Amino acid sequence: MSDENTARPARPDADELIYTVDGAIATITLNRPQVKNAFTLTMIDRWAEALRSAAADPRVRVVVVTGAGGAFCSGIDLAVLGGIEPTPIARRRMLTEGVHKVARAVLDLEKPLIAAISGVAVGAGLDMALMCDLRFAGRSARLAEGYIKIGLVPGDGGCYLLPRLVGPAKALELLLTGDTVDGVEAERIGMVNRVYEDDELLDATYAFAGRLAGMSPISAAMIKKTVYQSQTMDLRASLDMIASHMAIVQSTEDYAEARAAFTERRTPDFTGR
Structure with missing residues (x-):
């Protein structure tokens, strides 16, 4: 209107x-x-x-x-x-x-x-x-x-x-x-x-x-999807989904970069990989 x-x-x-x-x-x-x-x-x-x-x-x-x-x-x-x-x-x-x-x-x-x-x-x-x-x-x-x-x-x-x-x-x-x-x-x-x-x-x-x-685009995308998808799930299903997401993000270059940047006390440079 x-x-x-x-x-x-x-x-x-x-x-x-x-x-x-x-x-x-x-x-x-x-x-x-x-x-x-x-x-x-x-x-x-x-x-x-x-x-x-x-x-x-x-x-x-x-x-x-x-x-x-x-x-x-x-x-x-x-x-x-x-x-x-x-x-x-x-x-x-x-x-x-x-x-x-x-x-x-x-x-x-x-x-x-x-x-x-x-x-x-x-x-x-x-x-x-x-x-x-x-x-x-x-x-x-x-x-x-x-x-x-x-x-x-x-x-x-x-x-x-x-x-x-x-x-x-x-x-x-x-x-x-x-x-x-x-x-x-x-x-x-x-x-x-x-x-x-x-x-x-x-x-x-x-x-x-x-x-x-400036945040990891992979993590941001998974957080966004999880928030919206969880609105139509029970807690057990949401926890199961996030466990898979966690396993995926921990295998990315962005996760390695985040850990290195934290240790080195610098701003991370994420690439979305």
Whole structure:
């Protein structure tokens, strides 16, 4: 969903999403600031492609997604919804074969994914942030699952993701009212990890991303997978899985480098092997 400011024709633009790599950190910048970075379906294709590129690039160890122009994402451009054939199957396919491409690419990404949220993150825009592993927000960020206010249901994972962060009761409160929370409140209830002054958000996000990029990428990937997979396992199964992971990481060059660096009191240089 999107807010009223996005109700205008959606025009594909080669620069509507910018993907860059700087050192070990990839950045996905949503770049339609004139509509608070509301996304089109062509933008969705590029978003999923960027995530797949980051996953396949051995240089990349952390991915940051953010928005240009003081907003994160106001959801889907309303012009996209207006252009969908008014049949149930076409509307369903718009999600399953369109918008959900990003969610599937996120599920396949083994590297840490951080959302840097400034300004609005509304509806599907908030859902896209909730898909990330970590969320950092500016103090004045405005986050809302506002679907209900225009007679819709969360179409991009909000009913699945939000309860896992804030608990079912608080999630239902936000989903059933469409209420907006700022960055400070979002941190208090666990929707975001950290909140910063608006002008410090990106610097703080990249500083944290740099810390993660300095860790063993093999260990980071296994930790991430274990955390998510363990949510659907009992403890016995999770312990069995982590025993296998431990045996694998102890056979890597990165583990040998970590031990050597610890003994020599220096910063390790991990290669992902």
